[in-house]
Amino acid sequence: MGTKEVMPQLKKGLWKPEEDLILKKYVETYGEGKWATVSHRAGLMRGGKSCRLRWKNYLRPNIKLGGMSEDEKDLIIRLHKLLGNRWSLIAGRLPGRTDNEVKNYWNTHLNKKCPRGERTRRIDPNNNRNKTPLPRSEPIHSENKKNSSNGGLTKEEDNGSTTVSHSWIEDMKSFFSDIKSPLPMYSEPFFYNDEILMPMMDNYVLFEAFGTNEDQTFQEGMLPPRL
DNA sequence: AATGGAGGCAACCGCACAGCG
DNA sequence: ACGCTGTGCGGTTGCCTCCAT
Incomplete structure (x- = not known):
């Protein structure tokens, strides 16, 4: 210019x-x-x-203003445990709440309450998002872009040649092994495409968030689709 | 009443990605 | 293939308010 x-x-x-x-x-x-x-x-x-x-x-219409309810707080804590600092994803499960609000609420109220291990994980400055991007995901309510023909994968990941040493995959693997819910473990590395996995994640997130699968939202033995 | 520190929150910044020409 | 534009996201900053001294 x-x-x-x-x-x-x-x-x-x-x-x-x-x-x-x-x-x-x-x-x-x-x-x-x-x-x-x-x-x-x-x-x-x-x-x-x-x-x-x-x-x-x-x-925006339908924005919920005011303090967080106990249910919302609880949900944020649980979802953060599941998803990490993926505020837009977390906010997507909280009708009327925005990513910014959830993020601020976490940083000011919840972050300090949580035991060390569960606190916000800072991004390693030597390993920033450019190098190990988290997969982009669509909040369910999303007015977002008509997403990605490749379902949120980066170009690198999309071409199938990527090594699967991304830290977020490690995160997902450790996350899956951390909890005792009946999610099948993948023994081998896999490409995590959260757009495709979202239906399962939804059930899983609900299951984990509400601590019940009484309504069979999360079904035992359910396998994520193979890519 | 003045002031200074802490906490809360709105807004900004920088980066990544998709779409388009 | 490349550059530009628009948008989304997470991290950070800075202002404002409250409260203790």
């Missing part, structure tokens, strides 16, 4: 009620998407990302 356009100074910081109103009205009229142009078209001096975040986390 040689001739860089002089961008007007974008506004930062807390959103004012009038800005919320403008954004809300705009999205209700024109729909979500094209966030980069929203600020300009709506007359907001905000970045597209800022608009998107504000809408997603606070202005």
Whole structure:
């Protein structure tokens, strides 16, 4: 971009009620998407990302505001144990809650309560996500992108040539061995495609979260589909 | 009443990925 | 094949409020 356009100074910081109103009205009229142009078209001096975040986390319909219920807290703890810092996935199981809210709640309330081993695992700075990406996954409620023809695998993984030494696979393996629920263990490494596994994960997550399979949501002996 | 530390939370940042031209 | 754009995600920052002193 040689001739860089002089961008007007974008506004930062807390959103004012009038800005919320403008954004809300705009999205209700024109729909979500094209966030980069929203600020300009709506007359907001905000970045597209800022608009998107504000809408997603606070202005969207069906957002549940206010404190977490005991059930929600419990569910977050259980889901975090299962899924780690995959806030969007966790938030996807909590109707009306957003990833940001869940993440903040975890960091401020729950992280400190949990015993050491269960606390948030920080990403190793020498081994960041570029190198060992977690598989992208779709929150169930998701208004997300019409996902990935490859179901969340990276290109590398998709071409089938990847070694399976990804740390998240190790995580999944240790996670599966950590709990005594009747999930079959894979003795050999496998490609974890959580889009495909999601139906099973859902049952499993529910099973693990609610501690019961009375309703047979999680069926003993259930095998994830072979890829 | 003043102030400083801690906690909570909203928002920003940087990166990855998908889609498109 | 490549670059650009739009979007999603997780980590981090910084402001605000509360409370103890």
